[in-house]
Amino acid sequence: DVKVTQSSRYLVKRTGEKVFLECVQDMDHENMFWYRQDPGLGLRLIYFSYDVKMKEKGDIPEGYSVSREKKERFSLILESASTNQTSMYLCASSLLGTGFGEKLFFGSGTQLSVL
Amino acid sequence: SQQGEEDPQALSIQEGENATMNCSYKTSINNLQWYRQNSGRGLVHLILIRSNEREKHSGRLRVTLDTSKKSSSLLITASRAADTASYFCATKHIDRGSTLGRLYFGRGTQLTVWP
Numbered sequence: 001d002v003k004v005t006q007s008s009r010y011l012v013k014r015t016g017e018k019v020f021l022e023c024v025q026d027m028d029h030e031n032m033f034w035y036r037q038d039p040g041l042g043l044r045l046i047y048f049s050y051d052v053k054m055k056e057k058g059d060i061p062e063g064y065s066v067s068r069e070k071k072e073r074f075s076l077i078l079e080s081a082s083t084n085q086t087s088m089y090l091c092a093s094s095l096l097g098t099g100f101g102e103k104l105f106f107g108s109g110t111q112l113s114v115l
Numbered sequence: 116s117q118q119g120e121e122d123p124q125a126l127s128i129q130e131g132e133n134a135t136m137n138c139s140y141k142t143s144i145n146n147l148q149w150y151r152q153n154s155g156r157g158l159v160h161l162i163l164i165r166s167n168e169r170e171k172h173s174g175r176l177r178v179t180l181d182t183s184k185k186s187s188s189l190l191i192t193a194s195r196a197a198d199t200a201s202y203f204c205a206t207k208h209i210d211r212g213s214t215l216g217r218l219y220f221g222r223g224t225q226l227t228v229w230p
Contacts, residue, residue: 004157031216040222042223045219092157
């Protein structure tokens with residue numbers, strides 16, 4: 001089974017801190033994604049990556065950056081955390097292309113609270 | 116955003132009843148997927164239906180797709196308390212982002228099944 005692992009289940013940070021959220025997948029997937037999920041707003045895409053060192057902005061990239069130095073790892077960085085970034089962050093991965101690769105595999109999520 | 120919209124937002128039924136959730140979208144799709152999320156966890160892929168398919172079954176799940184109405188429905192038959200979760204539709208469109216693997220998620224339907 002594909003496993004997508006997010007480094008922290010719960011995280012509490014202070015306003016202005018630099019925050020790193022890590023995600024690792026073990027199935028050699030090309031695509032990796034970072035979503036945030038807020039009540040009533042569903043899942044919104046922050047950034048995604050379709051290859052090492054390649055990244056694409058999603059719908060809400062402001063205040064975030066990402067890093068993909070290795071195929072299995074995709075990091076989300078909050079350069080200066082703010083209270084409006086308190087949210088559930090979900091990482092996902094998928095194969096590039098059609099067929100089996102079209103479905104996403106999600107991690108368990110990181111609930112981030114910024115105080 | 117090409118976000119799908121689920122309807123209803125919340126659904127409450129008794130065990131043994133059928134649950135029907137609907138999803139509408141705005142622009143042409145390549146495929147539509149349904150995901151399930153247990154409270155506070157990541158999403159799990161349930162079923163995928165392609166734009167040239169009209170109906171698909173998987174166990175107690177039945178998905179229909181009407182591309183002329185830009186809508187889909189997910190039917191869960193003989194529901195169980197363990198089916199209690201949020202259900203999301205996700206669409207893959209004919210655009211550059213989707214070619215690279217991104218999906219567009221709706222806000223979800225919260226299903227509660229009472230024993």
